[in-house]
Amino acid sequence: MNMSAFAMGWVGVIMGLWGSAVTFRIPARAWLGCILAGLFGWEVNYLLIQQGIIPLYSAFVGAIGLTMCSEALARAIRMPSTVFVVPAVFPLVPGMTAYNAMLSLIQGQYDAAMTSTMQALLIASGIAVGMLMGNAICRSFLNPSLQIIHDSLKHDFAISIPELNVAPQTQSEPRCDTTPPTPKKLLTRRSQLLRERRQKYQQLHRQKKST
Amino acid sequence: MAKPYSKHALRQVANLCIKAARVLMASGAETARVENTVSYIGRACKIPVESFATPTGITITVGGEKTITVVTRVKTRTIDLDKVILINNISRALAAGKIPFQVAERRVDEVLHQKPIFSEWLIYFSQAVCCAGFALIFEPNPRLIPPALLVGLLAKYVEKKCVTLPPFLLFFINALAVTLFANLYCNHIFPVEHWALVLAGIVPLLPGLALTNAIADLMAGELVAGMARTIDALLTGAGLAAGAAAGISLGQIL
Numbered sequence: 187m188n189m190s191a192f193a194m195g196w197v198g199v200i201m202g203l204w205g206s207a208v209t210f211r212i213p214a215r216a217w218l219g220c221i222l223a224g225l226f227g228w229e230v231n232y233l234l235i236q237q238g239i240i241p242l243y244s245a246f247v248g249a250i251g252l253t254m255c256s257e258a259l260a261r262a263i264r265m266p267s268t269v270f271v272v273p274a275v276f277p278l279v280p281g282m283t284a285y286n287a288m289l290s291l292i293q294g295q296y297d298a299a300m301t302s303t304m305q306a307l308l309i310a311s312g313i314a315v316g317m318l319m320g321n322a323i324c325r326s327f328l329n330p331s332l333q334i335i336h337d338s339l340k341h342d343f344a345i346s347i348p349e350l351n352v353a354p355q356t357q358s359e360p361r362c363d364t365t366p367p368t369p370k371k372l373l374t375r376r377s378q379l380l381r382e383r384r385q386k387y388q389q390l391h392r393q394k395k396s397t
Numbered sequence: 398m399a400k401p402y403s404k405h406a407l408r409q410v411a412n413l414c415i416k417a418a419r420v421l422m423a424s425g426a427e428t429a430r431v432e433n434t435v436s437y438i439g440r441a442c443k444i445p446v447e448s449f450a451t452p453t454g455i456t457i458t459v460g461g462e463k464t465i466t467v468v469t470r471v472k473t474r475t476i477d478l479d480k481v482i483l484i485n486n487i488s489r490a491l492a493a494g495k496i497p498f499q500v501a502e503r504r505v506d507e508v509l510h511q512k513p514i515f516s517e518w519l520i521y522f523s524q525a526v527c528c529a530g531f532a533l534i535f536e537p538n539p540r541l542i543p544p545a546l547l548v549g550l551l552a553k554y555v556e557k558k559c560v561t562l563p564p565f566l567l568f569f570i571n572a573l574a575v576t577l578f579a580n581l582y583c584n585h586i587f588p589v590e591h592w593a594l595v596l597a598g599i600v601p602l603l604p605g606l607a608l609t610n611a612i613a614d615l616m617a618g619e620l621v622a623g624m625a626r627t628i629d630a631l632l633t634g635a636g637l638a639a640g641a642a643a644g645i646s647l648g649q650i651l
Contacts, residue, residue: 191537198533205527205549206601208515210425211477228534266485268427268613269478272606277534279603281596288638289592292646317612 199228199277206273216269219259224274227252231278241305242312245278249316250323252278257324267324271317280309402444402460409498410442411459415467416505417484418448418455424477426485427610429617431455434484437492438501452625476606483508524601525549532597536590541597544582544589548598551578556602564629568636569643572599576644580651595645599637604630 203224207217231248235241256270287302414435421431431450435457439446448457452474458466484505491501515523528549532541555574559567575598583591607630614623 194533194537194539198530198537200530201526202530202534202601205523205525205530206605208519208523209476209527209601210606211479211514213479213482213514264486265482266426266430266478268606268609269482272478272609275605275609276531276600276603279600281531281535281600282592284638285592285596285641288642289645292642292649314608314612317609318616321613321616 195228195232196225199225202276203273206276210272212269212273216263216265219256219263219265219270220273223252223256223259223270224277226255227274228277241280241283242308245280245309246312246316248278249275249313250320253317253320254324257320267321275313275317278313280306283309402463404463404465406442407444407460407463407465409502410438410444410446411457411465411467413498413502413505414438414446414448414457414459415455415469416509417488418450418457419469419471420480420505420509421484422450422452422455422471423474424480425474425606425610426481427613427617428452428619428622429614430481430485432619434488437488441488441491441494442498451622452629477513479514480508521550521553524553527601528552528597531600532593535596536593538590538593540587541589541593544579544587544594545597547582548575548578548594549601551575552598552602565632565636568602568633569640571602572637572640573644573647575599576641577648580644580648584648595641599641602633602637604633607633 200221203221204217207220212220227248230251231244234244234247252274253267253271256274257267259265259270260267283302283306287299287306290296290299290302417438418431418435421434422428428450432448435446435448435450439459444459445461446457446459448455450456452471454468454470456466456468458464487496487501487504487508490496491498496504525546526549529542529545532545533539552571552575555571556567559570562570576595579591579594579598582594583589607626611623611626611630614626
């Protein structure tokens with residue numbers, strides 16, 4: 187393994203990840219997490235390619251590792267995991283294959299273009315499926331969310347079909363209504379009179395209705 | 398029979414929900430997060446809330462028997478993950494009972510009107526550094542760093558100038574500019590790897606967030622939003638590819 191190229195790759199990944207983190211407006215306390223997740227994914231990908239594994243599988247495994255890493259970081263730093271995944275994916279992008287595909291397409295070598303396009307698309311979908319898998323694995327192992335799902339189902343059910351909801355519901359007054367905002371304009375005397383009269387009539391009407 | 402909620406309370410809750418959802422959607426959160434946030438707010442206020450969010454518009458219905466429905470359109474979508482984090486934290490704190498409703502309202506307003514966290518210059522600088530880093534990933538050659546920094550500045554400048562154009566055209570022009578610049582540099586100033594320079598300029602523009610969000614949405618069962626975001630990402634990618642192809646063939650002719 188060429189050591190200087192390896193070090194250059196590390197420097198490149200760190201620079202690229204920091205740059206894209208700032209471009210996506212990720213706050214400074216998550217930069218280290220982004221760089222860690224990205225380095226992990228890229229490193230897995232690079233080492234697997236060095237071992238002679240085809241790029242599709244290495245990108246897939248790299249994406250799984252990166253997603254799991256960022257899910258763990260998200261739970262540690264208490265941020266959405268998207269914050270870490272989005273910059274970290276960039277080093278895995280099959281840039282060279284896509285460039286070759288375009289070049290062959292322009293030069294009219296359609297079979298080479300098709301091969302390269304297929305390869306780039308497969309690597310891209312490998313990354314996507316890897317992210318999916320990592321997400322699913324983390325969702326099912328890292329937080330035991332059965333209780334949460336159950337609760338939310340109960341909640342949703344109570345909303346959609348209130349008649350079927352047999353359990354006694356204790357709906358208290360909403361918390362936001364405890365202190366009503368002060369009226370902006372003081373009522374004039376005439377409008378106050380009008381309002382009182384209206385309320386009286388309404389009360390009378392209600393009494394009539396009930397009796 | 399449950400006691401009906403006062404109209405004022407419903408309006409207040411609907412207002413907060415729509416503000417939070419709109420900020421989230423406009424700054425690049427996934428749909429599942431938007432809907433979760435809305436339901437968290439509803440749960441915190443003990444009012445049933447239903448929401449339907451797509452990348453281009455959000456509908457929220459608040460209330461049990463008498464309801465208020467609010468619809469909002471989301472026309473401009475930028476990437477601002479800082480706002481997503483802030484709103485997310487506010488809604489979680491509200492649901493956990495750590496802050497009262499009024500405080501949450503005030504904080505959402507603050508997020509709505511706050512200045513961007515990074516200055517314009519830092520964004521330009523970071524884009525340049527990002528491009529230089531990707532150039533090094535693709536080809537470990539330190540001579541690529543100066544042109545890659547220039548390519549990053551150029552890409553950001555074009556993006557700022559053409560922000561009103563439709564996204565496909567914007568990315569087409571951006572990729573075209575990057576490729577032509579790379580061609581100019583390689584042929585007339587200093588011979589470096591043309592492909593690495595082009596890729597360094599284009600890779601940071603790739604729709605990474607859109608694709609990640611699309612996958613997250615499809616995982617969460619949001620089929621409409623997931624498909625919409627996938628198409629968005631594909632369109633952006635197609636624009637970039639077309640721009641780069643046009644640039645390369647123009648460079649071969651010139």
